[in-house]
Amino acid sequence: MVQRNRAEIDFGINYSPFNIPASVLQRVKVTQNAVSTYPSPHSENNLTLLSKYLALRKDNVLLLNGSSEGFFILPQACKFKKSTVITPTFWEYAHTLSLHNVQINYLNLLPSFSLNLADLEENLRKSDSVYICNPNNPTSSHIKKDILAFLISKFKNKIFVVDETYLLFSKNYRKETLNQLAAHINNLFVVTSLSKFFSIGGVRLGFCVSSRENIDLIRKFKNPYSTNIFAEQLLPLLFKSSGYIKKTREFLDAEKDRVYGMVARLPWLTPFKPSANFVLVKIEDPKVELKSLLTYLEKRGVRVRSGTEFKGLSNRYFRFCVRTRKENDSLIKSLKDFYTISSSRNS
Amino acid sequence: MVQRNRAEIDFGINYSPFNIPASVLQRVKVTQNAVSTYPSPHSENNLTLLSKYLALRKDNVLLLNGSSEGFFILPQACKFKKSTVITPTFWEYAHTLSLHNVQINYLNLLPSFSLNLADLEENLRKSDSVYICNPNNPTSSHIKKDILAFLISKFKNKIFVVDETYLLFSKNYRKETLNQLAAHINNLFVVTSLSKFFSIGGVRLGFCVSSRENIDLIRKFKNPYSTNIFAEQLLPLLFKSSGYIKKTREFLDAEKDRVYGMVARLPWLTPFKPSANFVLVKIEDPKVELKSLLTYLEKRGVRVRSGTEFKGLSNRYFRFCVRTRKENDSLIKSLKDFYTISSSRNS
Numbered sequence: 001m002v003q004r005n006r007a008e009i010d011f012g013i014n015y016s017p018f019n020i021p022a023s024v025l026q027r028v029k030v031t032q033n034a035v036s037t038y039p040s041p042h043s044e045n046n047l048t049l050l051s052k053y054l055a056l057r058k059d060n061v062l063l064l065n066g067s068s069e070g071f072f073i074l075p076q077a078c079k080f081k082k083s084t085v086i087t088p089t090f091w092e093y094a095h096t097l098s099l100h101n102v103q104i105n106y107l108n109l110l111p112s113f114s115l116n117l118a119d120l121e122e123n124l125r126k127s128d129s130v131y132i133c134n135p136n137n138p139t140s141s142h143i144k145k146d147i148l149a150f151l152i153s154k155f156k157n158k159i160f161v162v163d164e165t166y167l168l169f170s171k172n173y174r175k176e177t178l179n180q181l182a183a184h185i186n187n188l189f190v191v192t193s194l195s196k197f198f199s200i201g202g203v204r205l206g207f208c209v210s211s212r213e214n215i216d217l218i219r220k221f222k223n224p225y226s227t228n229i230f231a232e233q234l235l236p237l238l239f240k241s242s243g244y245i246k247k248t249r250e251f252l253d254a255e256k257d258r259v260y261g262m263v264a265r266l267p268w269l270t271p272f273k274p275s276a277n278f279v280l281v282k283i284e285d286p287k288v289e290l291k292s293l294l295t296y297l298e299k300r301g302v303r304v305r306s307g308t309e310f311k312g313l314s315n316r317y318f319r320f321c322v323r324t325r326k327e328n329d330s331l332i333k334s335l336k337d338f339y340t341i342s343s344s345r346n347s
Numbered sequence: 348m349v350q351r352n353r354a355e356i357d358f359g360i361n362y363s364p365f366n367i368p369a370s371v372l373q374r375v376k377v378t379q380n381a382v383s384t385y386p387s388p389h390s391e392n393n394l395t396l397l398s399k400y401l402a403l404r405k406d407n408v409l410l411l412n413g414s415s416e417g418f419f420i421l422p423q424a425c426k427f428k429k430s431t432v433i434t435p436t437f438w439e440y441a442h443t444l445s446l447h448n449v450q451i452n453y454l455n456l457l458p459s460f461s462l463n464l465a466d467l468e469e470n471l472r473k474s475d476s477v478y479i480c481n482p483n484n485p486t487s488s489h490i491k492k493d494i495l496a497f498l499i500s501k502f503k504n505k506i507f508v509v510d511e512t513y514l515l516f517s518k519n520y521r522k523e524t525l526n527q528l529a530a531h532i533n534n535l536f537v538v539t540s541l542s543k544f545f546s547i548g549g550v551r552l553g554f555c556v557s558s559r560e561n562i563d564l565i566r567k568f569k570n571p572y573s574t575n576i577f578a579e580q581l582l583p584l585l586f587k588s589s590g591y592i593k594k595t596r597e598f599l600d601a602e603k604d605r606v607y608g609m610v611a612r613l614p615w616l617t618p619f620k621p622s623a624n625f626v627l628v629k630i631e632d633p634k635v636e637l638k639s640l641l642t643y644l645e646k647r648g649v650r651v652r653s654g655t656e657f658k659g660l661s662n663r664y665f666r667f668c669v670r671t672r673k674e675n676d677s678l679i680k681s682l683k684d685f686y687t688i689s690s691s692r693n694s
Contacts, residue, residue, distance in 0.1 A: 035372065204573070224415075228575045
């Protein structure tokens with residue numbers, strides 16, 4: 001029997017700390033009729049509701065099998081030749097670009113992880129496109145909307161791909177999202193995964209917003225039946241869960257800063273100020289090895305994400321997700337205990 | 348209240364006449380744990396079971412989000428330049444090839460729908476690849492295994508893509524499938540959808556078999572999380588449903604010939620001898636219009652597939668799926684009634 005305090009708490013996956021209401025899942029039915037019904041082409045049955053939620057027209061939105069489907073399609077449809085990717089970031093941008101022999105101009109944000117606009121502009125001049133995760137995974141840094149809008153307007157012949165998966169966690173989502181802008185110009189795709197905000201990575205849901213011409217283009221490259229029938233059943237229920245959406249956003253708005261503050265008080269660690277529902281941390285004490293830390297945490301049933309999993313990071317970094325208050329407190333306690341034990345060994 | 352005899356019977360979709368056992372669907376759970384669990388990358392959790400069922404090694408099989416995912420990937424991965432497509436056939440081959448600017452050499456089987464080997468060989472010499480649906484949709488014709496094996500061996504530098512979705516319905520599936528051959532040579536991909544045989548178009552499941560090198564290649568182009576968690580739950584249960592598999596194959600083996608015989612006795616129609624679970628029919632009476640027939644059938648709650656939906660066919664053809672004995676008898680009765688009414692109007 002696994003003891004309660006040994007149960008695994010996964011700070012490694014950037015999920016919401018809360019569950020969507022059980023009543024929502026109960027309404028997804030695995031019946032003969034459901035499994036034998038083909039999804040509507042390009043999940044068009046759900047477009048009305050989703051586009052209404054986003055305050056957009058239907059022809060500016062494409063439903064996706066997770067944001068991944070969008071990233072696999074974009075290089076095919078847009079035929080990028082040279083693309084800027086800001087690192088460290090989500091691995092799929094570079095992976096899907098390299099499948100289509102796109103030359104990647106990496107722009108590394110180390111050591112401060114703050115974006116130098118001049119650097120980005122210089123890099124952009126050598127590229128036909130740029131991928132920006134905003135807020136960025138794993139740094140949890142955020143580029144303000146007006147800066148992005150300025151760049152997008154200045155570089156009209158460059159395609160901007162902005163991943164707003166983690167912006168969904170923001171109280172200011174509706175103000176900060178570029179969805180509205182994307183619908184009205186021709187050089188911006190906004191891609192958003194629903195997996196993280198609703199903790200539904202198994203369901204496969206995401207969406208892309210762009211001009212009608214751009215959506216028409218990428219829709220052609222999409223398998224029209226890629227979204228399964230359970231995802232079709234679930235999607236409208238998710239966006240009607242306004243209680244869940246509000247609670248998650250309000251809780252994280254305060255809690256991410258509380259957790260950041262607690263880590264900042266540990267002298268051997270430097271957290272980076274989070275804009276999203278996760279925190280990137282640098283190990284400052286040269287005597288502390290990430291591997292030992294991960295092993296220790298794992299023994300306590302706590303999982304975080306190693307910096308070695310990201311190009312442009314290293315084994316001096318780890319990332320953890322902001323979970324419930326109690327879970328976050330237990331993570332901080334584990335970190336403190338680890339350092340006490342490891343310091344006594346080293347001394 | 349819809350009357351029983353008005354309930355719609357869908358002969359338009361090439362599904363099995365039977366349902367998978369209800370106990371199978373009951374074991375697919377929509378729980379918090381399920382939806383929040385990412386599918387295993389490339390559905391690797393299911394590979395052991397599926398490859399065992401197919402008597403293949405795991406590295407010769409790739410799980411797919413329906414066969415469609417395979418067709419969207421193949422032109423990207425194999426970089427075809429000129430491809431032979433035998434028409435009439437499933438629309439997705441030409442569609443996915445055209446997305447990547449592959450020149451398509453069509454080989455039209457009209458009027459007999461039997462394949463002339465010399466024609467195919469001549470066409471193949473002008474192509475680097477060929478798509479063969481076997482049995483073919485919508486003709487229900489079948490190319491024998493030894494003929495295909497001969498061609499594949501003779502044209503070693505041409506890539507053969509063989510769609511065996513409807514071979515799953517055959518009593519001789521294990522004898523007739525090219526899966527074993529595909530695992531051992533370098534110029535054959537066998538793609539199979541599970542949607543039709545198990546009537547699960549909403550779930551999104553299919554697979555591809557080829558050499559290890561070929562599978563490694565196409566796996567790179569695949570979204571590793573394209574298969575949803577419910578499909579992952581369902582797949583092992585499907586292949587353990589040996590009663591369903593056997594019953595479906597044995598029933599259709601006899602029933603398709605019985606239905607063919609009944610249509611053959613109608614003087615105004617010519618059915619083509621079916622190898623799969625559906626029958627293509629030509630309207631021989633020039634006074635009969637397909638549109639009137641479809642309208643009449645629809646009023647009787649019966650849906651069939653119009654020949655106009657296939658490139659290389661026309662409004663002189665329709666396709667219907669073989670369903671249960673009672674349903675098939677009711678289709679034949681509707682066809683007879685239609686002709687009686689329409690003849691009396693025309694005389």
